[in-house]
Amino acid sequence: MRLEFLGTGAGVPSKERNVSSLLLDLNQEKGETWLFDCGEATQHQILKTTIKPRKVAKIFITHLHGDHIYGLPGFLSSRSFQDGTSPVMIYGPKGLESFIKTSLAISGTHLRYPFDVIEVNEGIIFEDDTMTVYAQPLEHGIPSFGYRVEEKDKQGELLPEKLRALGIPPGPIYKQIKENETTILPDGEVVQRKDVVGDDKRGHVISILGDTRYLPNLQAFVKDSDVLIHEATFADEDATLAYDYFHSTTTQAATLASEANVNKLILTHISSRYTGERIEQLRLEAATIFPNVTIAHDLYQHEITK
């Protein structure tokens, strides 16, 4: 799993930061990537990376403000032009489908792949055999959501020493033992998988929140995340502005990270009023509360390993 920040600014693009978009690279896990928000010129940012639009299989929109969605029609069109043929699922608040369909229809755009827009509400919005995605309403004046991406725990690896102790020599039988709860050996002996594998490998958890006022009660939703991505539109001293505009501060995001036992905090959606040395100040404000914190910048990447 790898995160790549395509836009880390707030509201309006600046020379330093584009508007919001974040890629979650699941190529190793699922052979695909997911996009979270798609502000204007997300496809232009992608031109600076190795990201392949045709690999983007899911797009999660946190909320419908322009700086989070105005790049969608262009991204979807260019994905089609650039040989994207596999389907795309798009998740987001009510109204998203109408924006996409109006934009494509008026511009006479016919995508070469099917897509579906799924209106999200609180709870599980996607689940397959490797991943579960949960949505959580936030507080931003208009409907805004956080997404918790939970990789399912994976069965532990076969332990060769245990197999050897049972007198089973290496061979194709190992694969069979790994893939079935019980295996009957050629000699009639029964092997229980649980007796020969190590502990389950815990799946990773990534929590990506949309724009929001500070919500202490989000602890449960983001609990134990490997990475929490939280907006920090404002510095600590601008907490009143943050509240008035339905945004959060550095210290508020750090407080949530600390109380929810997350491993790493990445702050994004930084107001263009903060540049140069003030960015390091923002980081320090957060770090006094939660040390493992980074302020994202455009094209910043974070690899999730354990």
Next chain:
Amino acid sequence: MRLEFLGTGAGVPSKERNVSSLLLDLNQEKGETWLFDCGEATQHQILKTTIKPRKVAKIFITHLHGDHIYGLPGFLSSRSFQDGTSPVMIYGPKGLESFIKTSLAISGTHLRYPFDVIEVNEGIIFEDDTMTVYAQPLEHGIPSFGYRVEEKDKQGELLPEKLRALGIPPGPIYKQIKENETTILPDGEVVQRKDVVGDDKRGHVISILGDTRYLPNLQAFVKDSDVLIHEATFADEDATLAYDYFHSTTTQAATLASEANVNKLILTHISSRYTGERIEQLRLEAATIFPNVTIAHDLYQHEITK
């Protein structure tokens, strides 16, 4: 008058060329600027220039393909955010208003200035005391328009030698003579303005065409333009592609320029298949037919003087 090309590519943004947008700087003539088309990331291109979004008073859309309109919602929003308070008039084909209003409404965007969307058809679409703008249907699969911007002829300058010959000494009376058809001097003498001013100064004419197949019968519409801006999506050898996709070639654009007696031809909307030295080849193809030709690149500027 000054032209500044913000995007000169076709269809999809590339590293070299953004999608279509062109600024006509009328600051000297009218204290405002006009935008022609507004592909995605036009506002990002503007960040690289000295253009002030609040000065953009009119936006002309040639046609509704995504590479010509997907930057509009973001541009309009950011103009509001960046202290734009004066009204904006937007001209374009039927459907444009619905795209703009849907995008702004769904994103909860409230502009701090009024705007109006005017559906264009053939003929005069705007006229005031200094300018006339004509629209001309083109051939592009969907409705596409060309715009002819005609500056009205301006009255000639006062000729001091003629005034002196009439025995009128320099003073505030000169202004009065210039601004009125007839002026009665303090001594009762009557001065006819036409007797003391030079020839009218011919207004400039700029013709900006949207995407189109080659249309020889456009000669009348673009006749005598100081500058003709024509798409040249394809090289001469790709004329079949051009026809099939409702586009033009270098030589077709140059032929029109030559036959319509324009002064300068600027080619834009260049397919991303042509890069590096092939751009100069495109220019040469056109130049053999019409020598005063330039292939626009992003941020290319052309000052119109006479």
